[in-house]
Amino acid sequence: MPEARAGAEGDPQAYCTALTRASGSNFYYAFLPLPRRRRDALFVIYAFCRFADDIVDEEPDRARAAALLAAWRQECAAALAGHATHPITQRLAEVVAEFRINPALPFDLLDGMAMDLEPVHYADFAALRAYCYRVASVVGMMCVPVFGCAHPDAMRFADAHGMAFQLTNILRDVAKDARNGRVYLPQDDLARFGVTIDDLARGRYTPGFRALMLFQCERARGYYREARAIARSLPAADRGALLPSRIMGAIYGALLDEMAEREFRTVAPVSLSTPCKLYLAARAWLDHLADRW
Numbered sequence: 001m002p003e004a005r006a007g008a009e010g011d012p013q014a015y016c017t018a019l020t021r022a023s024g025s026n027f028y029y030a031f032l033p034l035p036r037r038r039r040d041a042l043f044v045i046y047a048f049c050r051f052a053d054d055i056v057d058e059e060p061d062r063a064r065a066a067a068l069l070a071a072w073r074q075e076c077a078a079a080l081a082g083h084a085t086h087p088i089t090q091r092l093a094e095v096v097a098e099f100r101i102n103p104a105l106p107f108d109l110l111d112g113m114a115m116d117l118e119p120v121h122y123a124d125f126a127a128l129r130a131y132c133y134r135v136a137s138v139v140g141m142m143c144v145p146v147f148g149c150a151h152p153d154a155m156r157f158a159d160a161h162g163m164a165f166q167l168t169n170i171l172r173d174v175a176k177d178a179r180n181g182r183v184y185l186p187q188d189d190l191a192r193f194g195v196t197i198d199d200l201a202r203g204r205y206t207p208g209f210r211a212l213m214l215f216q217c218e219r220a221r222g223y224y225r226e227a228r229a230i231a232r233s234l235p236a237a238d239r240g241a242l243l244p245s246r247i248m249g250a251i252y253g254a255l256l257d258e259m260a261e262r263e264f265r266t267v268a269p270v271s272l273s274t275p276c277k278l279y280l281a282a283r284a285w286l287d288h289l290a291d292r293w
Contacts (some may be wrong), residue, residue, distance in 0.1 A: 012087035013040055016047035019088075023050055030247040031280050034147075039061035040236035041099060041146045042244070044152070049139055051088055052113045054171035066117050074111050080106075086185075099145040106209065108138045124274040125219075128186050129163070135181030136169075149234075157230040161245055168256045171216055172269045175203045185216065205265055215263040218255060224253055232293045243288050250284040251277055 020028050020043040031042045052072055056070035059065035079089035080096060080103050096103055098147055112134025122128040140158030147154075170177070170184040177184060178200035190196070199210075227249065251272065259270050272280075287293075 013044070015087040016040075016044045016091055019043075019047045019050060021104070023087075025050075027248070029251065029277050030071060031243040032281075033243055033247075033285060038146050041095045042089065042143060044095045044285050045139070045146070047088045048092050048226035049109060052105055052110055056113050056116045062117055066114070069110065069114055069117070073107065076106050086174055095146070101142050101145050105138050105142050108134050109142075112138065118183065120177075122184065122186050124186045124188045124198070128184060131184075132163050132166040133159065143244070144241075147244060149238045151234050151238045153230055153243075154238055157227055157234070157242070157245070160223050160227035160230060161249060164227060165222065165248065165252050167216065168219035168252045171213060171220065171259060171264070172255065174200055174213070176269065180251045185212070185273065189215065199233075210263055214260070217260050217264075224249065228293050236291070239291060239293070240288075246284040247281045248290050250280040254280055288293050 017040065020031075023045065023046075026236065027042070029166050031039045031046075032084075034042070052069065054063055055068045055072060059068060075084070075086055075089050077091070078084065079086070079093040082093070084090035084093055092106070093102065096106075112131060115131050115134070137159040140162040141155050143207055144154045144158050174185065178197055183197050183200065185188075185200070189212060193215070194208040195206070195212050198204075199206065227245075231242060231245075234242075254276070255270060259266075259273070262270070
């Protein structure tokens with residue numbers, strides 16, 4: 001199994017919380033308003049996902065990365081059977097049991113992570129959607145029981161929101177990913193707009209690239225709209241439990257809007273400042289109090 005990072009010998013929850021805080025992830029800001037019990041559980045889910053993601057992204061030897069990811073899968077299985085040896089999986093097993101999370105979901109996520117160990121080329125959007133489901137929608141599906149959602153359609157909401165977030169990430173990192181041999185934009189879309197992989201890697205700003213990116217942007221926005229529509233249809237109690245998702249949606253949506261405003265002209269990834277994220281979180285919280293979706 002992967003080695004525990006520094007500090008793992010202490011309290012497992014403190015370890016997961018510290019990892020989440022140090023990451024600077026948008027998730028950290030979204031989870032802050034929650035009661036401590038739920039917030040701590042979400043930090044555990046994030047830590048589990050981040051640990052697996054780091055194996056894939058930080059280990060340059062693909063064979064070794066695959067072995068480490070397989071070991072992490074074995075550790076997850078052992079933890080859910082009551083035999084955890086790592087602080088993250090120790091707490092993950094407790095969180096899965098406490099909030100009745102589907103125990104298949106962590107393994108679905110690891111299946112998605114493993115897809116990044118192979119050449120990343122997706123023939124069409126159906127193939128890309130299967131990847132996004134595993135690495136993003138599944139995360140939301142693990143989180144909604146922790147939020148306190150009980151209605152089955154909350155899983156549909158998590159799926160749509162996860163798709164929106166992952167597509168936003170793909171658009172933000174398209175040039176960097178292409179330089180690293182990962183092309184997430186569907187091959188049929190590249191052909192349709194006359195954009196090559198070399199264009200992506202070199203950051204060539206052509207009319208075709210602009211049209212391609214705006215097309216993908218509208219696809220992502222469609223998933224944001226779908227998520228909001230599902231949320232409006234949920235019972236009031238479930239809508240009330242979705243504050244973290246509201247915050248995440250506000251931050252990721254603003255990131256997408258910023259890229260679209262620039263018409264995707266910048267090669268460097270767009271990011272939002274911490275004050276901006278805090279402002280968006282506060283505004284989302286006010287909208288949530290007013291039940292405005």
